[in-house]
Amino acid sequence: xxxxxxxxxxxxxxxxxxxxxxxxxxxxxxxxxxxxxxxxxxxxxxxxxxxxxxxxxxxxxxxxxxxxxxxxxxxxxxxxxxxxxxxxxxxxxxxxxxxxxxxxxxxxxxxxxxxxxxxxxxxxxxxxxxxxxxxxxxxxxxxxxxxxxxxxxxxxxxxxxxxxxxxxxxxxxxxxxxxxxxxxxxxxxxxxxxxxxxxxxxxxxxxxxxxxxxxxxxxxxxxxxxxxxxxxxxxxxxxxxxxxxxxxxxxxxxxxxxxxxxxxxxxxxxx
Amino acid sequence: xxxxxxxxxxxxxxxxxxxxxxxxxxxxxxxxxxxxxxxxxxxxxxxxxxxxxxxxxxxxxxxxxxxxxxxxxxxxxxxxxxxxxxxxxxxxxxxxxxxxxxxxxxxxxxxxxxxxxxxxxxxxxxxxxxxxxxxxxxxxxxxxxxxxxxxxxxxxxxxxxxxxxxxxxxxxxxxxxxxxxxxxxxxxxxxxxxxxxxxxxxxxxxxxxxxxxxxxxxxxxxxxxxxxxxxxxxxxxxxxxxxxxxxxxxxxxxxxxxxxxxxxxxxxxxxxxxxxxxxxxxxxxxxxxxxxxxxxxxxxxxxxxxxxxxxxxxxxxxxxxxxxxxxx
Numbered sequence: 001x002x003x004x005x006x007x008x009x010x011x012x013x014x015x016x017x018x019x020x021x022x023x024x025x026x027x028x029x030x031x032x033x034x035x036x037x038x039x040x041x042x043x044x045x046x047x048x049x050x051x052x053x054x055x056x057x058x059x060x061x062x063x064x065x066x067x068x069x070x071x072x073x074x075x076x077x078x079x080x081x082x083x084x085x086x087x088x089x090x091x092x093x094x095x096x097x098x099x100x101x102x103x104x105x106x107x108x109x110x111x112x113x114x115x116x117x118x119x120x121x122x123x124x125x126x127x128x129x130x131x132x133x134x135x136x137x138x139x140x141x142x143x144x145x146x147x148x149x150x151x152x153x154x155x156x157x158x159x160x161x162x163x164x165x166x167x168x169x170x171x172x173x174x175x176x177x178x179x180x181x182x183x184x185x186x187x188x189x190x191x192x193x194x195x196x197x198x199x200x201x202x203x204x205x206x207x208x209x210x211x212x213x214x215x216x217x218x219x220x221x222x223x224x225x226x227x228x229x230x231x232x233x234x235x236x237x238x239x240x241x242x243x244x245x246x247x248x249x250x251x252x253x254x255x256x257x258x259x260x261x262x263x264x265x266x267x268x269x270x271x
Numbered sequence: 272x273x274x275x276x277x278x279x280x281x282x283x284x285x286x287x288x289x290x291x292x293x294x295x296x297x298x299x300x301x302x303x304x305x306x307x308x309x310x311x312x313x314x315x316x317x318x319x320x321x322x323x324x325x326x327x328x329x330x331x332x333x334x335x336x337x338x339x340x341x342x343x344x345x346x347x348x349x350x351x352x353x354x355x356x357x358x359x360x361x362x363x364x365x366x367x368x369x370x371x372x373x374x375x376x377x378x379x380x381x382x383x384x385x386x387x388x389x390x391x392x393x394x395x396x397x398x399x400x401x402x403x404x405x406x407x408x409x410x411x412x413x414x415x416x417x418x419x420x421x422x423x424x425x426x427x428x429x430x431x432x433x434x435x436x437x438x439x440x441x442x443x444x445x446x447x448x449x450x451x452x453x454x455x456x457x458x459x460x461x462x463x464x465x466x467x468x469x470x471x472x473x474x475x476x477x478x479x480x481x482x483x484x485x486x487x488x489x490x491x492x493x494x495x496x497x498x499x500x501x502x503x504x505x506x507x508x509x510x511x512x513x514x515x516x517x518x519x520x521x522x523x524x525x526x527x528x529x530x531x532x533x534x535x536x537x538x539x540x541x542x543x544x545x546x547x548x549x550x551x552x553x554x555x556x557x558x559x560x561x562x563x564x565x566x567x568x569x570x571x572x573x574x575x576x577x578x579x580x581x582x583x584x585x586x587x588x589x590x591x592x593x594x595x596x597x598x599x
Contacts, residue, residue: 007379008337008508008519009346048519050340051512055535075535089342207538233540234532236508241374241381243505243526246550247540248478249558268478268553270540 007239010048010091011035013067018085021070021152022145025117026082027060030067030092037092039063040099041124042230042258046238048091049080056235058121058257059095062128067092070120070152096238097257100125100202100228109137111194112164113213115144115185115205119152121230121257122204130163139164140194144171144185144205148178167192186212189220196221202228207271214261224262231257231271247271272456273449276430284312284358286446291354291390294329296322306357317359317426320402323577325364325501326357327371330387333498334522337383337508341516351383355391356443363407363571365395365419367501373563374504392439395420401460404572406585408464412569415459427454465588467556467566473591474557482596483552484545486587489580490527492544496574496582497525497551502559502567505531526550552587 017029037045044058047069055077061068073082084090102125110129114122129139141164145151148170153160160166169181169188181188185205194201201222203213210229217227233245233252245252248268250259264271275283287293288309296319297307304319306326339347360368368388375384398405398414407413417423422440424431432452435441497503507524510517524531527547533539541547559567568584575583590596 006338006348006382008381008521009348048510048517051510051517053510054508054519078535091340206536207540232534234534236506239379240377241504241506242508242524243554244532246554246558248553249561268475269546269550 007093008237010046010054010093011037013090013092015084015086015088015090021154022150024073025070025150025152026073027152028069028071028081028084028090030069030090032067032092037067037095039095041102041128042099042121043095043097044121044238044257045069045092045094046096046235047077047081048093049077049084050089050091052080053077054091054236056096056238056253058230060120060123062124065124065127070117070123072117094238096253098255100258102128105200106135107137107198109140109195109197109199111140111142111199111201113142113185113189113201113203113205115209116146116150117152118203118205118209119143120204122202123153123156125202126160126164130160133163137198140192141166142169142185142188142192143167144169144183144188144209146170146172148175184212185209186216189213189216193220196223196226200226200228202230204230207232214264218261224265225260227261229259229261229264231259233257233271272425272432272434272452273444274427274430274452274454275424275433275447275449278430279448280317280430281312283444283447284309284315287356287358287443288312290443290446291356293356293358294326295358306359309358315358317396317424317431319359320400321361321571321573321576323499323573325367325499325571325573326360327364327367327501327504329355329357329391330368330384331371331375331504331506331523334520335383337519337521339513339516339518341513343515351386351390353390355387356394357391358394359396359424360393360420361396361398361571362412362414362416362419363405363569364501365393366407366410366412366569367571368393369419370502370559370563370565370567370569371504373559373565377563392422392443393420394440394443395423397423397425398460399426399457401462402572402576404575404585405462405570406465406572407570408462409467409570410566410568413459414462415456425456427457432456462570465585466592467568467588470588470591471556471560471566474553477591477596478549478553480596482590483549484543486582487544487548490544490548490582491580492527492529492547493579494525494527495577495579497527498523499573499577501569501571501573502555503551526554548582552584556588 013030236242240254293309555567
């Protein structure tokens with residue numbers, strides 16, 4: 001935000017494209033009417049549905065791909081956004097938060113572990129690692145959803161599978177058309193046994209999934225510094241002022257949302 | 272220090288009212304004094320003990336429109352105009368304003384808060400009496416401490432000892448008929464201090480103590496502690512639809528609310544009353560000092576006075592110092 005401006009005033013953006021990713025997740029592509037938002041993968045923006053409210057969303061695209069957000073219909077703001085279409089106006093402010101230290105990961109094998117809408121912050125990473133294959137080691141993607149229809153970005157799975165090892169799983173069972181794995185994400189981690197040697201594991205999903213994924217990775221020998229996650233919290237301001245998102249003495253909005261498990265183990269409260 | 276006689280008070284207040292709006296303690300009914308806009312200098316009560324609500328709402332209103340937006344007219348931002356003289360602020364409440372500066376003026380600064388602060392002159396008022404719940408001396412201030420005000424008045428027989436602390440304060444005092452003072456500064460009333468630095472040092476080791484659950488059992492989550500607190504600043508932001516757009520409103524909120532941290536999914540990382548009460552305490556005595564270098568408490572004692580179930584933050588501080596909050 002330029003200094004002297006009002007940090008609570010969102011920039012105006014037009015929705016240029018909406019794509020149904022799953023029955024309850026849509027991908028929104030935004031065109032800013034003015035100004036610019038320079039962000040890095042891992043950061044987030046606060047999007048307004050004017051007259052309904054604001055909520056934080058992670059950037060689901062790389063900056064060079066435009067502004068894309070994968071939004072699951074969940075509460076009042078996301079429901080209002082789901083009712084909007086191309087040409088409609090939204091507000092956007094940000095970027096907020098830290099980012100994935102992608103330079104630090106160079107030369108390492110990367111394991112990306114996502115569950116449900118938790119794939120949103122991981123998608124720009126997947127694109128980044130596939131595009132810059134030479135700079136990184138092997139890329140393994142583990143992605144779980146409730147049913148086959150609940151995989152977001154399934155239209156990109158072919159591209160992902162060409163640039164990485166892609167392992168999908170659903171849980172609970174009960175989709176006759178599904179020929180793949182039926183398992184919870186932590187169980188897939190346990191089954192595939194990725195090696196901790198020279199690796200970084202990056203995970204995002206529901207808090208309960210993150211907890212068990214961390215447990216499985218530790219059992220495989222991953223050190224807390226090798227496990228990275230991105231946290232979600234109720235937020236209003238995004239600037240460390242409204243006091244909604246603190247986890248102990250850290251703010252998810254300012255100190256995060258990207259944390260290593262080493263950092264998380266020092267948090268006073270549960271996330 | 273100069274002397275302002277009671278007889279010359281009215282004339283000075285009239286001149287302040289001519290320069291801007293005068294906000295001061297006014298008795299709204301017997302026993303209820305609130306910082307209010309003064310219509311007649313005779314309304315001003317400079318013998319008040321405490322206002323239930325601190326003057327923080329002058330800078331951070333309990334509810335305000337951040338902006339209105341409509342696709343055709345764009346943003347309309349409420350203008351902040353005029354000059355305000357905030358008179359009669361006790362040292363604890365002047366410290367409260369300074370504490371509020373930390374979150375609201377840290378980059379990115381909130382321009383509304385910043386503008387109101389710029390346009391307001393704080394005229395402090397020493398305390399000749401201490402209330403039973405006072406513990407301001409725990410935080411480096413005291414009943415006659417002028418340090419967070421632009422000008423400061425100390426009540427003495429027949430009037431006030433008067434001192435300008437800043438250029439703004441000198442400007443506010445320029446119209447007052449002052450005499451050279453030969454009266455000594457009175458002895459401040461006794462206010463006992465709690466060693467909050469010692470509390471801060473041991474606090475982290477007590478985070479998982481069952482003490483917080485025991486204490487929270489009687490908490491009603493009514494949030495009065497936060498609403499009357501000069502240094503609590505949690506806020507909510509909500510939208511209200513207008514005919515062709517939206518009004519976005521910021522309002523006081525509290526981390527004591529059961530809905531405060533609940534996410535749209537229903538997931539809530541801070542589900543228990545104990546964890547919420549603990550958060551308020553740790554924010555004031557651990558996180559806020561870590562972030563800004565000052566305790567998030569002024570020792571005004573309002574939370575002690577107004578808590579309907581007698582949760583007393585001084586008892587918590589003392590229990591920690593006595594080792595009673597340790598896991599048995």
